[in-house]
Amino acid sequence: MKTTVAAIDFGTSKIVTLVAENSGSQRCDITAAGVTKYDGYLEEGWNNPGALDEAIRRSIADAEEQSGSKIKEINVGVPGAFTHVYATKVTIPLKGTDPRVTAADVKAAFSKAAENLTNVPGVVVHSSPAWFMVDSGKKTLEPVGMKGREMTAFISFAVGNRFFIDDVTNRMADLGIVVTGFYSTSAGEAMLYLNEQERDHTSVLIDMGYLNTEIIGVEGDAIIYHKVLDVGGGNLAVALAEELDISLSAAEDIKRKFVYGIETSGETYEVPGADGQKGTVFTREQVKPVLCTELDDICAKIKEAVDDDFGGLGSWSNVFLTGGGLNFNRGGKEYLAGRLGRPVQETPRRTTKLNSHCFSSALGLMDLIIDTIEQQRQPAAGASGKIKDFFRSLLGG
Template identity: 20%
Template sequence: MNEYVVGIDIGSSKVCAAAGKLDKHGKIQITGITSVPCNGVKRGIVVDIDSTAVGIKNCIEQLERMIDSKITEAYISIPAEICELTLNRGVVAVSSEDREIKKNDVERVLKAAKIIAIPSDKEIIGVIPEQFIVDGYDNITDPIGMCGLRLEVDAQIILCQSTVISNIFKSIKKAGINASGMVFQPLANAMAVLNNEEMKIGALLLDIGGETTNITVFNGNRLIYKDMLPIGGNAIANDISLCLKLPLSEAEKLKIKYGRVIVPNEASGEDFKIKINANYDNVVEVDYSLLIQIISARIEEILCLVKKKLSVNECLDKVSGIVVVGGGIALTKGSIELCKSIMDKPARAGTPEYVGAASPIYSTAVGVVKDVIDSGKVDLTQSTAQESHHKKNDSKSAWQEQDEELYSEENNDGILSKIKGFFTDFF
């Protein structure tokens, strides 16, 4: 399995997994991707370890058949809704005699930033540097190679409840997979669907899942705001089930097959009857116009709540564009146009630019793979060179995972890779 990197996204309604490797040109290639239903997770928290483990196992088995290789290790995305961010500053003295800042100094200052009082039921799972400060000069993105006496970092510390993380890893282990590390979900999505220009001028990353809607705002290449709504795509199926007196399973089928959104100033369109089989083989007729009204009302409510949160926290003006990822809402016809209308901002569906993985539902799994490979967390260049006799890959990462030995890899010398997420590896 050294040839592949596997990323797993455990959601409230499904488990997605992606496998990637480097091609002969040193570029990332997604060789397999799949998803299976899973109902063992609610709002990012594992509520049924057995059910979650079965979903993960089924997903991995499908992926193994796609890539024709046995999978024993994977990297996991950590949902944003179970994490919280807190700001802290780390300060160290430059250790070298010539006062040149080296990787070891950056490692020490990041560890110093993690020295913070936290509740006994929580633990630090990662740190995201915002800026480095050398002898009082701030807004430094890459301090390595500079001269100075004092190195500081302003960082966001990622905290999570210990029991929640433990249950996630128990589910992974029960599925027969060793968790090699983890990636913060908003950063994985950003890796997969946002470009450098969007990260700089301001972007709202809207991850609408089954049970939750995660709101993340990036500006100036920094994560400046994170929030969550306890409502997602599953609420639409519930609305259809209640309003039309249908079983929830049939409501979900209707949502997927006929779902669309009424866009403002758009013609009402064709109205017709939909015949479906309800309980006890009873045939029920559903008005199409009523169905899309139900779907539109719920999606509009979600988007209005997002706008309200951004306005209250004074983040709406910092957003220049909106990227929607996640489950079925991002793929629902008319939802992006409705988002543009409500937010009064440009919007698009976030799709990874890889063959076979160009869907918003795969953004997190693909982002995990991309982050791990780009950050140098694993070294795939040796096996790639043996197969293709190509030069060693020199690709650089916008976000970087951290384990107990930060900056231990030799290919971590990209400017962006020094300033992004460094995640703690428990293993």
């Protein structure tokens, strides 16, 4: 049976509406992508709320035109800036004469962990386990059937900001569209781009966008650390515009062309003049100190978050970079690695369509939605079922 799924992702500089088909022959075939630039948001809210409805409408209309169908229902990704992550440990006793972990015990652990969120404002949009441990044994994501006296679980919850959820629901209703679910964009992105081995070793995904940088620490199937910095690729362009006294669009063009770590003698950047006037030429010597000083500041904030705030990386852990804020620059990933003092890898290409880093969050969102739909179609697994599928059936949406 073929299912058509629509999802909308709110980035800091663009809104992306995806339409995908899920069938037995193909898990996720993206048939449309409506992309609209807009003014984005900061942690406090929308930068230009008055223009948001039109931006949403254009993005959805573009996707409808490409897919040839009207979108009446849509799934919404909750961005990292409107998300708080809470990771909590709980322990439950195992009962019976021959106590072994059952599916009911796993559900009980999730329920007990959820009690720790009683006074937390917002809406839980995702929940997932980092690990389970029976007695003092090894960490595992498949504890069902294991024998012991007690089970400890480390469970993560992504809680969406109530303002964002209510505001988007109302805006969609005004367009005649029903929101069928809210999903954690951060969780979807992390699960899509970090494979099981990377997550088992605890890894970090850095998504540098235009207005913010999201740092996601992942273990098992869960986000165990999450921080959003209010700096991104846009800060580099603003610094150039102010220092060189040029327009933001001209500064953005120079920023994208700049190559980090490779010195080229005589390299110049031309800004065309207005109304036929002669353009202005800037040398690398004028541009480099502005960009590098600003990027050094961003890198310092990322390093503080990864090394000091999180501090959960071991010798086998890896750091990955995605997003359009720095990845488009040659040498950008290596420059960040030098400032962090550890290797930084580029996230792998998971799709043939929209495989640019600037679409990572949208693709991660759609992958999480499809995964959730597939698991909801299957009966919950027990001790003899597919344990991984059982855990995934507990994920939010």
